[in-house]
Amino acid sequence: MSVPAPPRFTAPVADFAARVRDSFARQPAMHLIGAAVSAIEPGYCEVTLPVTEKVTQQHGFVHGGITGMIADSAAGYAAFSLMPADASPLTVEYKINMLNPAHGDALVARARVVKAGRTLVITQGDVFAVRDGAEQLCATMQQTLIVMRGVPDTRRA
Amino acid sequence: MSVPAPPRFTAPVADFAARVRDSFARQPAMHLIGAAVSAIEPGYCEVTLPVTEKVTQQHGFVHGGITGMIADSAAGYAAFSLMPADASPLTVEYKINMLNPAHGDALVARARVVKAGRTLVITQGDVFAVRDGAEQLCATMQQTLIVMRGVPDTRRA
Amino acid sequence: MSVPAPPRFTAPVADFAARVRDSFARQPAMHLIGAAVSAIEPGYCEVTLPVTEKVTQQHGFVHGGITGMIADSAAGYAAFSLMPADASPLTVEYKINMLNPAHGDALVARARVVKAGRTLVITQGDVFAVRDGAEQLCATMQQTLIVMRGVPDTRRA
Amino acid sequence: MSVPAPPRFTAPVADFAARVRDSFARQPAMHLIGAAVSAIEPGYCEVTLPVTEKVTQQHGFVHGGITGMIADSAAGYAAFSLMPADASPLTVEYKINMLNPAHGDALVARARVVKAGRTLVITQGDVFAVRDGAEQLCATMQQTLIVMRGVPDTRRA
Helix, strand or coil, X not given: CCCCCCCCCCCCCCCHHHHHHHHHHCCHXXXXXXXXXXXXXXXXXXXXXXXCHHHECCCCCECHHHHHHHHHHHHHHHHHCCCCCCEEEEXXXXXXXXXXXXXXXXXXXXXXXXXXXXXEEEEEEEEEEEECCEEEEEEEEEEEEEEEECCCCCCCC | CCCCCCCCCCCCCCCXXXXXXXXXXXXXXXHHHCCEEEEEECCEEEEEEECCHHHECCCCCECHHHHHHHHHHHHHHHHHCCCCCCEEEEEEEEEXXXXXXXXXXXXXXXXXXXXXXXXXXXXXXXXXXXXXXXXXXXXXXXXXXXXXXXXXXXXXX | CCCCCCCCCCCCXXXXXXXXXXXXXXXXXXXXXXXXXXXXXXXXXXXXXECCHHHECCCCCECHHHHHHHHHHHHHHHHHCXXXXXXXXEEEEEEEEECCCCCCCEEEXXXXXXXXXXXXXXXXXXXXXXXXXXXXXXXXXXXXXXXXXXXXXXXXX | CCCCCCCCXXXXXXXXXXXXXXXXXXXXXXXXXXXXXXXXXXXXEEEEEECCHHHECCCCCECHHHHHHHHHHHHHHHHHCCXXXXXXXXXXXXXXXXXXXXXXXXXXXXXXXXXXXXXXXEEEEEEEEEECCEEEEEEEEEEEEEEEECCCCCCXX
8 A cells, every 4th residue: 555645845935934824813713713823834734723612513522614614724824835925825625524523632634735736736634633642533625725826815805 | 407406305303493493502613603593494404604803814704614614504404404303413524615705794504405315415505695685606515414313413522 | 495596608609519519529538438418508518328338337337437427527518618719628626426326228417607717617517317218316516627728629638 | 744644454354355356347337448456455445547548538638537437446445345245335425636637658546445434434545647657646536435234246236
């Protein structure tokens, strides 16, 4: 069996990490659920969400939509880390499989760029539930983003 | 051109609407974002989300993950409306395309059951942005759920 | 319950139907399985596949991959019908749910454009099994295509 | 950056490899396109397709539907390798991203089980184009299958 190693990328902007953290900080929805960027590399991003009652569904697990939110965000920022200064990412679509119930102390979403094209970026990501230091895979995602050139990340609606 | 009409369903539980509303009310994540069930029929559910700053991303639009959350929820409850009293729905996976930026006064997610099998339920849903009374389609979703028999919806993690 | 009516489109090229049929005729893979275009309108395409043993899997049903092939093709040509003369479609991704076993006299894939953007086109499609004149829905698909401008459909690898 | 290692599986049936090859041999659709199983391990399967004109589309690349077919097949057999003697796999849904044009001497689809549940199996797979001995990733897929218990693989429609 062989699993392809993720490609190695170089970020076109020197301060890509600060740029990602700054953009993330401007997302009210991420504040609302309590998520934070916990790691950023060229073509890779990790988002961590402490599990508190407010993000759960009726069975006490983290709501599947919240799991999707942090996977989508981590993947979007993995893509953003590879974009030039005048561009920003927009999610075209994503597909997520829920593999195990999401409960524990925190969820960690880890996403990587699979292909960075000029117009489209394809990513994959996994969400793990962390409990007493051990991790269990609870979701896996595949996503397509479009590179919006000439649209800096600071634009407002 | 022909678009297939959605199948007509009969709910196996008389008080399916109250059951959906009661379950939804027990979801802290839906309270967190401010979403509510605005319509429920056998095999169909509509969820409405007022657009406030807390659900936005860095460009001032509703966060794509939030859009996914209400689509996933509406579809899950469309499926739940067709389940017997001792069963509850669990999302297996969903795929969502973002079609237009989500901004306006409110988002409305409308989802319907495409096939209600004994073990799996397939749904489709759309999310519309409502602005000054007019609607624009901003996302469309396709989802698979599993019927958990012997697992009443009130179970806690 | 309300299902959104598909948008009405106008084809930018007068002979869009001939262009679709000509392009389809140049696809050896469609000849191989025996598929043909059975209807074409602006933003809509129908592909029909007679069910013969060669397209089946080990249980005697049409192979799921073949079902996916005709859904992907019908949707790609629905998109192509709306493209200018110097552009051609390329599938970015698709997601297909298999709803019922595909067997009968023929399969019919019907696909429609949901959004025709400048760069991306989003489609949805259904595959029906036809048996003794009656149809049963056997698969449903959601797809993203990219418009390749300056790449006429006649380019060869 | 970390990519989760695929889980290690043990096949419940001693002759799982022969069982996979035997089932594959009974698929007329795989004969039609010329695909063959080139490797099988517990929870893993590789399918190889020589590139000939018959599997191409109008631009001379392998048809995207054919790429999807071999990805779906490899993943289905990765799942089948972990099933007990009285069970067989059925594709519930799959989502595939096309990353690069598929051309070369052959396509190789490699798929692995991500989670083997009692009822559902989740897989991921990649399709590579092989040219002069070098490989390029041309598609990546995520799939859900259902385990049909009491339905041996030899059932006919």
